[in-house]
Amino acid sequence: MILKQAADAVRAADIFIITAGAGMGVDSGLPDFRGDHGFWNAYPMYARLGLSFVDCANPEHFERDPAFGWGFYGHRTNLYRETTPHEGFNIIKRWIKRNSADYFVVTSNVDGQFQKAGYADDRILEVHGSIHHLQCSSPCCLTIWENNEQIPINTDTMRARNIPRCKFCREVSRPNILMFGDCSWLSGRTNEQRRRFESFCDANRGKRIVVIEMGAGKAIPTIRFTSESLGEKQGTTVIRINPREADIDSPHISLELGALQGLQKIDSLL
Ligand SMILES: [Zn+2]
Secondary structure, eight states: OHHHHHHHHHHHOSEEEEEEOGGGGGGGTOOOOOHHHHHHHHOHHHHHHTOOHHHHSOTHHHHHOHHHHHHHHHHHHHHHHHOOOOHHHHHHHHHHHHTTOEEEEEEOOOSOHHHHTTOOGGGEEETTEEEEEEEESSOSSSOOEEOOOOOOEETTTTEESSOOBOTTTOSBEEEEEOOTTOSSOOOHHHHHHHHHHHHHHHHTTTSOEEEEEESOOSSSTHHHHHHHHHHTSTTEEEEEEOSSOOOOOTTSEEEOSOHHHHHHHHHTTO
16 A cells, blocks of 8 residues: 555656665665664774774774774775666656656765766766765865775775875875764765755756655764655645655655565566
């Protein structure tokens, strides 16, 4: 019944807004950093050092011990470069095409998987930045550039064998990602994406909008708030797909499933 409602909403959509949290990557085989346990499963080396995700995702490392800072982020960069986005990305692309709909992606993930799956760069808002972009760690200027560096890692020590440098002042560079306790993150690229998203929303007011939210938990609720605030507008339906925290007020739709499985189940009814 709920699935049929979701399929009806998808069938009627003029506009898709895809909102994604960390759970979106799980079906592509990406680690879930939920809780220390999840993080240490993915990175046993940090369990031995007694370091949590919050400890590792700290901009101070790039100043104090860049090989350590780049150990964590270089490893993730390599992992995301090697990952193939799961079939769920293609399912939504097919819905967009079938409806001749327009779309926008809002993601808290820094992994670049939507671009990799063929979504247009100017239709994506990366609220926490992107690991595939760099900035100076000082920073000496406001420039953000693409990360084309090779960053081999010694996986025993999780230390980087190459430290990407700022191309302007030769200081250490860092990923253009909002980290914990981060005062030096440059938000220019994300701000520009946000402006594009806001114009997109303005231009599509009054149309039948379906928000498909996947894998966005309550721990860092930015994405959930985005979906809920979009859902307050007339004509907008939110489909919240989440295996553990799917609750949302009606008339919105709650599917207690993983991202891929939820999308496949809706797709099977179309
Ligand atoms: Zn610099």
